Amino acid sequence: MTIELPPIAEHGRSGPVRLDRQTRAALVAAAGERLVIHATADPDVVTIGATSWVGALAVPGLVVRVMPRVSVSNFFAMLSAGVSPEQFEHEQVTWSDTDELVDGVAYFAIRLIDAATMRGLVHGYVGREEQLRTIRGRLLVEEFARRPWAAAEPRCRFDDFTADIAENQLFRCTLMAMLSWPQLAPDVRREALRVLGRFDGVCDTPATKHAVPVPITRLNEHYADAMRLSRLVLQAMSLSHEAGDQLAHSLMVDMDDLFRRWIVQELDHRLAPELRIDADEDVWLDEGRALTMAPDLIVRRGGQVVIVGDASYSMGADGYLASRDYLNLVAYTAAMGLPTGLLVHCNTERVPENEIVIRNAGTRILCRPIRLDGSYSAVSRSMDALADLVRELAEFPGELEVPRMLRTGVR
Structure with a gap:
């Protein structure tokens, strides 16, 4: 049985909640700086304090949601810092203060990835080394000399023109991360799966690979908005804590950091x-x-x-x-x-x-x-x-x- 607490306001505090030992241990281990767990006189009862992090955290047996104090429409405006105005029309944001914030963030990211890739994936040259039956690119003579018995499949180094490049790996990683959220709304999950189908042949990569932004060039500039938000979503979903054989999931955004980034982006655009x-x-x-x-x-x-x-x-x-x-x-x-x-x-x-x-x-x-x-x-x-x-x-x-x-x- 999973307990779903009523949403907690940012910097607010929940009422008393009774948790079994496993759930409490998983929550304490996963909370980090995002939530503060307060003990009570009853060792089986805790209260949960929110910080500046908003979103949701799920551990086995418990889901905690934290809502921003700002309106949801303004939260999405802050989240869209740096996104082209034509990609995000504030008047068309349909998520309300009573809707699931994670679903809104996921749908926004899916919409940008969909718009960026609907005409096809960007391809690029990727250096590879493989054993092939026919020579392609440069034959690695030193490998051939060391392993002459493998002459039927010599090792070659070549550039492969492929969709399996960092930009598309970032999008696939973001979609997979959102699909891992156990409470994702069915319609949002369907949209994520539909867009994910475009990335067949693109390798799965860990979120840590995408910590550094991909340089924007003439070839991928139409990807820029989607890549910017995808990296933010991956940062928000970076928590993946092993609690025995159980897994904790989160999609939480630090409002302190988001406000700073938003102010810089908005002023830079205007000045x-x-x-x-x-x-x-x-x-x-x-x-x-x-x-x-x-x-x-x-x-x-x-x-x-x-x-x-x-x-x-x-x-x-x-x-x-x-x-x-x-x-x-x-x-x-x-x-x-x-x-x-x-x-x-x-x-x-x-x-x-x-x-x-x-x-x-x-x-x-x-x-x-x-x-x-x-x-x-x-x-x-x-x-x-x-x-x-x-x-x-x-x-x-x-x-x-x-x-x-x-x-x-x-x-």
Whole structure:
């Protein structure tokens, strides 16, 4: 018998749940940083705390679902960061807050893979070494000399023009990973199996092989959106924990990481080509270059850094951002010789001040909210206004006067 808990809100907590010893051990082993297991006075009863990870985790005997605090439509907007607008129309997202989030993520990924491959799979040349009855490519003479008794099937090295290339292996691996989810909706499973049929002849590969992005070229550029989301799905489904002879499955996304990536992608799209955003670039803090930090976004005009910023999704318990968010920006601005830092944050009941001036330094930290509890059109307007603020700050990086966009605020 499998227990299916009511969905837990992000950073929320379940009610007491009674688990047998095997299920509890499997849950503790599989939870990692995604869930927090709280003991109670009854050793057979636990409560489960959610973190910033949303999605679902299934172990033998238990399924735990965590729903994002943002609306599902905005969650998919964040998930589609970097995806071409024509591939993802926000108005056509049909998943609601009551639907299964995993099914929505899987269907979105299947739709992109389907669209990318419906006219056929990209082929490429792959180097191979095989024993053949006829010589193909280059005969490996040294192997022939070592093993003359195998002259009937000499070993050859050749380039094979095939669909069994990294791009298609990534898609097949993603589809297989989604099909492994035991709770996948029947209609989504049928779609995954239909698209999987195109990948006959493509080898099965482990998810770890696809950790590094495949370079985008003229030949595979129409694959770019599907590959980007496929890698994200594989990262979300990377948990595969052996619990005896049982297997745990998960599809969970870290909202902290997703928010940072989304902010960078959205701003980069709006600010190009005048300004360029670099993410997670190391900044040297000391003259000896022994200490480094990585801001979430560095805004450049040409080769000049004009503003540095961080994006913080998780709020403090009292509604204020954690002090370390400010301290990081003070360190970035001091090390890079900038008068202003930008802190983009998410929903909170008690919004921090728009501007904070650091004592004895004069450094300004500008705090801008991007609310994700409204409609996508409202979110898009907020991002447009944030991009306008960044342009104004980049135009006058040394001014201590509060810019126009800061006075009017991002709405």
